[in-house]
Amino acid sequence: MLKRSSKSGASRATAVTAAAGKGVFARVAAAPRRLVGFGVREKTGLWCLAAFILVWTIELYAVQAATLVYPNATGARFAFWAPKIRLALDFLFISALTCWLPRRWLNVLVVGAFFSYVGLMTYFKYFLRPLSLLTILGNWREGTQVGGFALDMFPRGPALLLMLALALKLVALFFSNKASLPRKGAWLGGALLTLAYASLFLFTTFVSPLDRIMATQGVGRLGAIRGYLGPWFAEWYYLSDGRLLDRAMERRRISYDRLTPVEADIPIHDRLVILQAESLDTNILGYRVDGVEVTPFLNRLRDLSMYYRVRAMHANGSSDADFVALNGVAGSAHENTYMIPEYPYINTTPQLLARRGYSTYSFHGNSGEFYRRRLAFQQMGFAGLYFRRELEGDYGLKADRWGVRDRDVLNLSAQQLREAASPTCHFVITLTTHTPYTLLAPSEKEIFPNARTSVENYVNNMRYLDNCLRDYITSLGSGTTVMIYADHPTEVGDDQFSSDRLDGREFIPCFIYDADQDLSKVQKTRKQVLSRDGSLNLVDVINYLRGQITRSHQPLKAPDADARAEDQNPAPER
Numbered sequence: 001m002l003k004r005s006s007k008s009g010a011s012r013a014t015a016v017t018a019a020a021g022k023g024v025f026a027r028v029a030a031a032p033r034r035l036v037g038f039g040v041r042e043k044t045g046l047w048c049l050a051a052f053i054l055v056w057t058i059e060l061y062a063v064q065a066a067t068l069v070y071p072n073a074t075g076a077r078f079a080f081w082a083p084k085i086r087l088a089l090d091f092l093f094i095s096a097l098t099c100w101l102p103r104r105w106l107n108v109l110v111v112g113a114f115f116s117y118v119g120l121m122t123y124f125k126y127f128l129r130p131l132s133l134l135t136i137l138g139n140w141r142e143g144t145q146v147g148g149f150a151l152d153m154f155p156r157g158p159a160l161l162l163m164l165a166l167a168l169k170l171v172a173l174f175f176s177n178k179a180s181l182p183r184k185g186a187w188l189g190g191a192l193l194t195l196a197y198a199s200l201f202l203f204t205t206f207v208s209p210l211d212r213i214m215a216t217q218g219v220g221r222l223g224a225i226r227g228y229l230g231p232w233f234a235e236w237y238y239l240s241d242g243r244l245l246d247r248a249m250e251r252r253r254i255s256y257d258r259l260t261p262v263e264a265d266i267p268i269h270d271r272l273v274i275l276q277a278e279s280l281d282t283n284i285l286g287y288r289v290d291g292v293e294v295t296p297f298l299n300r301l302r303d304l305s306m307y308y309r310v311r312a313m314h315a316n317g318s319s320d321a322d323f324v325a326l327n328g329v330a331g332s333a334h335e336n337t338y339m340i341p342e343y344p345y346i347n348t349t350p351q352l353l354a355r356r357g358y359s360t361y362s363f364h365g366n367s368g369e370f371y372r373r374r375l376a377f378q379q380m381g382f383a384g385l386y387f388r389r390e391l392e393g394d395y396g397l398k399a400d401r402w403g404v405r406d407r408d409v410l411n412l413s414a415q416q417l418r419e420a421a422s423p424t425c426h427f428v429i430t431l432t433t434h435t436p437y438t439l440l441a442p443s444e445k446e447i448f449p450n451a452r453t454s455v456e457n458y459v460n461n462m463r464y465l466d467n468c469l470r471d472y473i474t475s476l477g478s479g480t481t482v483m484i485y486a487d488h489p490t491e492v493g494d495d496q497f498s499s500d501r502l503d504g505r506e507f508i509p510c511f512i513y514d515a516d517q518d519l520s521k522v523q524k525t526r527k528q529v530l531s532r533d534g535s536l537n538l539v540d541v542i543n544y545l546r547g548q549i550t551r552s553h554q555p556l557k558a559p560d561a562d563a564r565a566e567d568q569n570p571a572p573e574r
Contacts, residue, residue: 085204107173201230213238262524270423278432287497321486324542328349336372351380366403437492
């Protein structure tokens with residue numbers, strides 16, 4: 001009896017389980033029929049949802065195509081299939097969201113996406129590279145400060161197209177609002193689309209592994225086949241927990257000193273200026289508008305100086321250039337090096353100068369917290385820092401939206417340098433000629449008084465910079481050595497003017513000027529291709545200058561531990 005009862009209970013349990021299983025299967029099988037029935041009943045709503053998905057997919061794909069550029073060469077097969085796979089991923093991703101989320105959340109999401117896309121396009125317009133997650137996390141404070149120039153920096157054409165796409169999506173959602181997908185059918189469709197997206201994304205990791213973010217492939221290359229989310233995840237996963245410091249230290253051990261062995265020796269005077277000129281483009285030198293030179297002073301200075309066209313160091317922002325000048329090594333390829341905790345500032349240019357009897361001071365009209373320069377500069381060994389706070393508070397200089405204007409900063413530097421009684425170096429970073437090139441007063445717009453385009457504004461800014469440098473350098477007098485370099489070329493161009501860029505590489509001018517002699521006649525590489533083909537980079541030139549400082553000035557005492565550090569003899573360039 002007990003055994004029969006047990007069998008009977010087991011049979012009932014099995015029947016219930018089977019019925020439940022059939023019930024689940026039946027509900028899943030019925031879901032497509034409900035979707036078909038919904039499509040028959042709510043044709044307008046379904047067409048609106050289809051239009052919503054189509055517009056958003058095209059929009060996302062277009063933004064990715066415009067911004068996910070990369071300098072790396074790829075095979076023909078990858079170049080052919082990668083965009084198509086990315087398009088499929090975009091479609092699956094947006095379709096899944098449309099199934100999973102109610103209309104009110106989709107409305108919020110597409111509005112947020114609009115601002116994200118405008119941000120991606122704006123960043124690309126200026127930097128000509130895709131936005132990195134590390135840049136977002138590390139430089140969001142700087143981004144809020146630049147936000148005051150948002151209307152000047154937005155790419156207006158793409159922004160208008162994005163606004164049109166947003167309007168179409170909102171209209172499509174509005175007219176589909178009365179027709180809601182059957183809940184079970186929507187969940188089934190969302191699950192299947194999500195599974196398809198995950199499977200295709202997994203496939204891309206075999207074709208283009210995400211761990212290559214640690215080597216030569218950046219956001220643009222990894223995103224070409226999968227969009228932004230994958231590379232951003234790779235940055236978060238592979239470049240966290242001290243790995244940024246490890247990568248930066250690997251870069252630090254690469255030696256760039258290719259100019260010193262082939263260039264002439266020169267004296268470095270007791271008054272030394274190292275000046276970083278904002279947005280100074282090689283191609284603006286010698287450029288004329290209606291027969292008028294835009295930079296007459298710099299053109300003459302080039303004739304009297306050692307002059308080089310070199311590759312810029314501009315992986316993360318303008319801070320990359322001043323990092324190079326102040327450290328003599330390449331910075332991080334992934335993050336503003338100033339923001340990497342525990343980065344060692346050893347044998348910096350200010351420390352090297354201090355060992356040779358120099359006092360070194362930095363001048364920059366912007367805040368010392370921008371790019372976290374203040375803390376880094378303090379660690380480098382500057383005798384004094386003159387950022388916006390000091391310039392306004394201690395010297396009463398006035399600031400505009402960006403900071404204290406270049407002319408005022410340079411006048412202060414010149415006055416203090418002329419009064420210096422002992423060897424002194426001023427490190428100066430200019431600011432006023434920063435994009436969007438709209439900070440000049442009407443009286444300062446000499447070339448195009450009624451400038452209407454970005455190029456015309458840029459040309460006016462370069463004339464302003466030329467005038468400032470003319471007044472500054474000529475006021476310093478004899479016994480002065482000046483090195484001028486740019487942080488990067490400009491991002492603007494038109495049919496008449498193009499910036500000095502090629503295949504993802506950027507090139508900048510470098511001058512080394514001696515107030516007491518014509519260094520163009522001393523320069524051994526003056527007529528060599530090396531001085532103008534861009535094979536040298538900014539690190540090569542700054543290390544040449546550092547070598548000439550060492551040769552011209554004896555140390556005050558025996559080299560200390562910092563001077564004997566391993567980066568004095570780094571590993572050969574790879």
